Amino acid sequence: MSFKTQFRAILGSTALAAASALPGYATELHILHFNDFHSRVEPINRFNSTCSAGDEAEGKCFGGAARLFTLINQMRDAITAEGNPVLVLSAGDESQGSLYFTTYGGAVEAEMNLRIGLDAMAVGNHEFDNGPEGLLVFADQDQYPIVAANIDVSQNNLLAGRIVPWAILETGGLRVGIVGALTEDTPDIASPGPTIAFSSAVESVARSVEELHAEGVTTIIALTHVGYVGEQRIAAEVPGLTAVVGGHSHTYLSASDPRREGPYPTWVDNVDGSIVPVVQAGAYSRYLGHLILDLDDEGKLIYATGDTIEINAEVTPDPEIAAWVATLAGPIEETRSELVSEAVEAIDGDRTTCRAMECTMGNLVTDAMLARVAGQGITIAIQNGGGLRASIGDGTITMGNVLEVLPFQNTLATFELTGEYVVAALENGVSQIEEGAGRFAQVGGLTYAFDASAPAGSRVSDVMVMREGAWVPIDPAATYGLVTNDYVRNGGDGYAVFRDHATNAYDFGPDLADVLAEYLAEHNPYQPYTDGRITVK
Structure with a gap:
């Protein structure tokens, strides 16, 4: 399915969902999400490495910061114009994977988030590849929260007070709780250092959900970097979740593509008797996830739909972002060529x-x-x-x-x-x-x-x-x-x-x-x- 067909079909589902909603339908919350960007600032080819100028000319490239910016803004504007609330979320691991990270240490990816207008970000394990300093590059701003409920950064002088277990976002008159979690084996696979303590993702998310309920929040998204298997476990074992938006395993979920690794959303039975949708959107900026949550007048989930959208050559790169990326490429061009x-x-x-x-x-x-x-x-x-x-x-x-x-x-x-x-x-x-x-x-x-x-x-x-x-x-x-x-x-x-x-x-x-x-x-x-x-x- 082409990008334009996907875009029209998914946005068109708004009216369809409203017409067929169950009694008590009140709000349609849209979540635009990506995960495991891994410093793919420039477009990628089918091998997930930097796309050549020749492939770009032949329309064989995917993703990159300029296309991601275009698609997110097009969709956010269209959803907002229809009067629906929308959030843009990153499920972590924006760091590591190209010479942009090697050269700039995460500053490019952090700046991209600000330009896009990200609403919240989960901590990924690769945010610690340069130690706590690597995460500080992202945390050193006050425009969106960075969430991780199962890490304690209070003993780290750089990150103390900058990473929160949960946050409450307001969009279109709706209060949405965002709870973070990070894979528990991060000390084995990255370099967080001895001052950052890790705990159970399931237990930490459950505790944060209870705290959000105490704040009167009933729409709660777990924004996690735990992996598809672990995220289904969170969806099954933590009562009170509306949805889980995940990353880490690079899982390509789809509602329409037979090449998928699982359905979008993946439905999981929860211990409280509800069913919880779990989503991921592949990796490397090749896909943008679009989750649509139908909520009742208490902010609780009625049903969820949506799909991943391939960010292919039909998406026009934003010229300002493309020019910014080209300027950044100057110092690294000699090495990589x-x-x-x-x-x-x-x-x-x-x-x-x-x-x-x-x-x-x-x-x-x-x-x-x-x-x-x-x-x-x-x-x-x-x-x-x-x-x-x-x-x-x-x-x-x-x-x-x-x-x-x-x-x-x-x-x-x-x-x-x-x-x-x-x-x-x-x-x-x-x-x-x-x-x-x-x-x-x-x-x-x-x-x-x-x-x-x-x-x-x-x-x-x-x-x-x-x-x-x-x-x-x-x-x-x-x-x-x-x-x-x-x-x-x-x-x-x-x-x-x-x-x-x-x-x-x-x-x-x-x-x-x-x-x-x-x-x-x-x-x-x-x-x-x-x-x-x-x-x-």
């Missing part, structure tokens, strides 16, 4: 594959790691799938492409570990596969199988390593040389086994992006491949 190599075929770095099975990007990165430390006694490479942030299309590969795949400025880390703990690390990698967690282990110099239906902790089998030119079973008592990135080596993504049991560790090797660029240059043109190193049972 540097030619690195050629790809014979597209290299798949999509999260749906790299967090669930062997993927071509995982093979490329782990092969590059091993090549860089050849001759150092290192035989096994492990890369967390969540550290791979984009695919690369066929044809020319630039440094900009490489930095979109590996934007975290991680360094190469080497260490020694017994076979017993190598297997434990692989178990960690598949322990949260149901949730699409980033800890999934892409590997080199090692093969393994796993059964996702088995209990976590006993899913991995058939671990083989190379010895004297042949694959042999891993020896639990033997010591092996490993290479990974410094984030994982120091316990990130649940790899505490690397932090606690590694010996002879060295975390200060070259930047992983530079390692990958050098490997691609040496293997030009590069042919992506899989070879069965990870088997799904």
